[in-house]
Amino acid sequence: MIPAKLFALIQYPLPHHLLSRLVGCLAECRIGWLKNALIKAFIRQFKVNMNEAVESDPTVYPTFNAFFTRALKADARPLDEGLLSPADGTLSQWGEIDAGRLIQAKGHHFSMAELLGGDPLKASDYRNGSFATVYLSPKDYHRVHMPVAGTLTEMVYVPGRLFSVNDATTRHVPGLFARNERLVCHFETEQGSMVMVLVGAMIVAAIETVWSGQVTPLSGRVERVRFDKPVHLAQGEEMGRFKLGSTVVMAFANKATFEANSANGPIAVRMGQRLGDM
Missing domain, CATH: 2.70.70 (Glucose Permease (Domain IIA))
Structure with a gap:
């Protein structure tokens, strides 16, 4: 594992915006097999609870970004007070x-x-x-x-x-x-x-x-x-x-x-x- 300080230091020379835009293009990809593979791998890696989502079928989302910003069911996050x-x-x-x-x-x-x-x-x-x-x-x-x-x-x-x-x-x-x-x-x-x-x-x-x-x-x-x-x-x-x-x-x-x-x-x-x- 990379030490925390080294992880921070190696970010300074990186082309932040270029990397982010490239990832953004991938996240907007509409090639069915590719975006489905990305979504399913993400769900496995981070143990995403799709039962909370309005649309629980990961293959229905047109892009990875659509999945990532998915809406939740109305009762998934009840509002407290204060x-x-x-x-x-x-x-x-x-x-x-x-x-x-x-x-x-x-x-x-x-x-x-x-x-x-x-x-x-x-x-x-x-x-x-x-x-x-x-x-x-x-x-x-x-x-x-x-x-x-x-x-x-x-x-x-x-x-x-x-x-x-x-x-x-x-x-x-x-x-x-x-x-x-x-x-x-x-x-x-x-x-x-x-x-x-x-x-x-x-x-x-x-x-x-x-x-x-x-x-x-x-x-x-x-x-x-x-x-x-x-x-x-x-x-x-x-x-x-x-x-x-x-x-x-x-x-x-x-x-x-x-x-x-x-x-x-x-x-x-x-x-x-x-x-x-x-």
């Missing part, structure tokens, strides 16, 4: 934003302004708020949902690298989430301002939202989209999805109380699970 997990995955970091800085991993921090694409004015809203980071591994359900009800006000595409976002890389690549390509979604909620950042990663072919469809990849510059016509999303409603796995960083202008505060380390979570209270 602040909810936006996705299946691992709650890797959570807590208070300390003077505009968030924890990436032990010994690594990054600034809210950097995460938002260099917007100190927006970042100031969250200077003393709270945040939570959920990592979606390949085996997880890859649609992202609303932790609380909110109204979308602005979407910002921020170009960047595509480092892997697994545990090894988050521990050894400084400012990882503020370096990778990402989609920043600003919401207004009854609990105050909230931002959800969908972070791209190596071999993530694209990020989609329910209001704009596929958003990434885009050009090499920051692009902002304001929404004069409100986009309202209920708590637990889908807001986006990853075509292959990645990470969601959500931040709140007001403080949240997390039930995970008593945990000693990262914990597994499921979409709709209660994380705490605003």
Whole structure:
């Protein structure tokens, strides 16, 4: 097994975007025998529970991406109360934003302004708020949902690298989430301002939202989209999805109380699970 630090270091010279686009082409392949072989191998490798899916027959999906972003049955992820997990995955970091800085991993921090694409004015809203980071591994359900009800006000595409976002890389690549390509979604909620950042990663072919469809990849510059016509999303409603796995960083202008505060380390979570209270 490659040591974690070496795994992180060998990613620096790799052509992140080229590799990701090549994998994206493969994931959109419609050659029946090939896409079926990929899907079945993935199910075996990661022990995917297809009984949860609306369509349980893996051969029905037209592409690997269609399978990967599959919808689940309505009762597969019941919604709890309070602040909810936006996705299946691992709650890797959570807590208070300390003077505009968030924890990436032990010994690594990054600034809210950097995460938002260099917007100190927006970042100031969250200077003393709270945040939570959920990592979606390949085996997880890859649609992202609303932790609380909110109204979308602005979407910002921020170009960047595509480092892997697994545990090894988050521990050894400084400012990882503020370096990778990402989609920043600003919401207004009854609990105050909230931002959800969908972070791209190596071999993530694209990020989609329910209001704009596929958003990434885009050009090499920051692009902002304001929404004069409100986009309202209920708590637990889908807001986006990853075509292959990645990470969601959500931040709140007001403080949240997390039930995970008593945990000693990262914990597994499921979409709709209660994380705490605003």
